[in-house]
Amino acid sequence: MLNVLIIGVGQCGNRILDAINKEAFGGSTRLSKYYSRQKFPSRVETLAINTAVNDLKELRFTSANDRFHVPNLHGVGANRTVGKQGFWNNQDMIMDEIEKRGDFDIAFVITSASGGTGSSFSPLLIHELKNQYKNISVIGIMVLPFREEGSIYLQNAAFSMRDMMEVETDGLILVDNQYLKRASGDIATAYDNINNMVAQRILFLIEALDNEMLSVTDLGDFKTVMRGGMGMGTIGFYQADKKTPSLASAIDNSLKPSNLLYPSNVYEEAARAMIIIQGSKKYLDVDVITTVVEKLSSNIGHVFKGIVVKKGLPKVLSVFTLEQAPELEQMYALAAQAIQEEKNRKNRSKKQLDDAFAYIEDLEEIY
Amino acid sequence: MRLIYLAVLVLLIAPVMAGSGDDDGETTSREFSLRVDEGVKIGEYRVELINVVSVMDGLIEVKVWKRVSEFEDWRVMEDHRDSNFDEGADRGGLTLTVVEIFDDDTIRMRAEYRDDYGYPRKYTTERGLAPKNLPELIVEKKFDRTDISVNDEVKVTVTVKNVGNDTARNVLIFETPPLSQFRYLAGYPPKIKSQLAPKESDFAVYSMVAVTEGEVLVPALVVSYADAKGNIASVSSSSFTINIKPKRKPNLDLIVEPVPPIEHGGTGVINVTVLNNGEASAYRVEIKGETTPADGGIEVTKGSLGKTYFEIAPGASENYSATVKGSRSGNYTATIKANYQSDEVIMQKEVSFEIIVLERPYKYLYFVLVLPVLLVAFWIFRRYKEYKY
CATH class of the missing domain: 2.60.40.10 (Immunoglobulins)
Incomplete structure (x- = not known):
């Protein structure tokens, strides 16, 4: 059995973690936690870490024991420097909390790239996890902000993503709020939908990695995929319906940009991929799967395929790493522009203040 | 004037002349029957038949007396012979004749007397009014x-x-x-x-x-x-x-007091009254009782549902009782039959009644209902605490 640790850091990470816990309850109603038990496919331990206690209080499906408030902090105000200091000050306490949950084969650290706590804590946390648990694979799940959310968020996203790559994470799965927002109406609904989508895919992935398959993919394959390309990728998912139960179209749909968590053209930008197909045996035509996978392999690098026989219509999860990410580059450009503008604004303000103070430069207070 | 004196004189003398002519008045005779102790009133005279002395000889005994005078005459008269009393009818007295003697009690008599004495009127004599010496x-x-x-x-x-x-x-x-x-x-x-x-x-x-x-x-x-x-x-x-x-018959009524529901393992008393409502005695009364279903759920622990009596008189009643124990809950039917005789005729009466043995009281049974609620409440509370931060 796979031992999995899922850590949600910061408000965004906490909420996605809560969505995962809700999904484990069956994900039906808000009251499901009162009459149901969580059914994780493997031994899964969860932990929500935050510096803002109010964010922790908002969680509904994460047990109190799985919520850790970093003491003496009331949020870091989107300031990664403050956040990093807060982590270092409480590092032992945080690691002890994780250590209570035993040993793990893989850890997912879910965080927003733009926030304060998540973006500052997550790279340091991953670094510590890699140090403390030598054989553990740590996968970061990083949520990119709406581009119009503000310059600080863009700046945080840019620097935190770089930090994540520098701490040698075993892979970074990108989730782009800006991209996923198009599928939802208002912001609140969009957040909920994004959180649920991520939760559903993560649990599917864990189940697939810890299942007896007709065609085997395992944690090792997953690691290999995540190490490909830029070391960052995303996840696609598609569930066939009764009208179009075709397996080939389901696999194709899972690779389409509309079903990815981060905008990408898989056939042109992916480096490695893993396709996990689940469904009733009558839908699982190996020839069709092989044909589709071969087609994908001819365009990108290696493609692992896993087939899970489970009653129901076909579900396809595609995990792949990117060889190139134009969207990311655009975001960094925006971030650089935002930083420059922020710097200019600050300089202007400072100059204005200096000019103002110049009026009283040689004067003294007289009483 | 002379004429007036003459008229007054005539008016004064006329009544005197009329009164002085009584002795020479006309007589009349009347016949009547008489019984012993009967009499007739003829003017101031009273004629009473005292006795019929002899029917054969035609002799009777009479008493004639006059009111407001000392005249009284007892005489035996012979039939068909006139007898004068107080100087006879011609002189203002009476002349009596026995016309016929019917029997020892009744005669027929003729009386002659002055016409102005009127009709004879019968009466009962004092002797007749006096009680007679007769058996009754x-x-x-x-x-x-x-x-x-x-x-x-x-x-x-x-x-x-x-x-x-x-x-x-x-x-x-x-x-x-x-x-x-x-x-x-x-x-x-x-x-x-x-x-x-x-x-x-x-x-x-x-x-x-x-x-x-x-x-x-x-x-x-x-x-x-x-x-x-x-x-x-x-x-x-x-x-x-x-x-x-019609011939009198006995009629036995078997009266059983309603038996209250018996608690599981508890006892109840069955009181039976055998009442003879009939008009004759019931003999050799033999009463038998049984309970159904006979699964041992109810048993007689004291007394018996059966009884025998040699005789139960009309209107009389007999009582007996039995104690039963209910060891299994359910509804039982007890039947009591009475056989009895009267004039070699065998009669039968039967009565059935229900005995209920209650379910075993599970005093803490309500926990079965409350416990799940408590467990659910505890579970919900535990979950609430588990997820409350």
């Missing part, structure tokens, strides 16, 4: 019961009493032939003393048994007797009707 019997025939059914024994009492002031002689009872509706046992025909002194009574009793039902007319009983002179008289009792009912 009253007789009564009486049944000792009026509610008679077939096979009932009836005692008939015949009572004869002399309420006269002379001894009744040759007293004889004439009872009707035996009634077919009865079988006569003893004392029939009834007999009493042949002579009964004044105020003396005698009675006779005989018994009989009613054999057929229906209405029976009990005829009058006749008693004949004679007085001192040998005169024979008779008297009879009243006739009456009786109704002989």
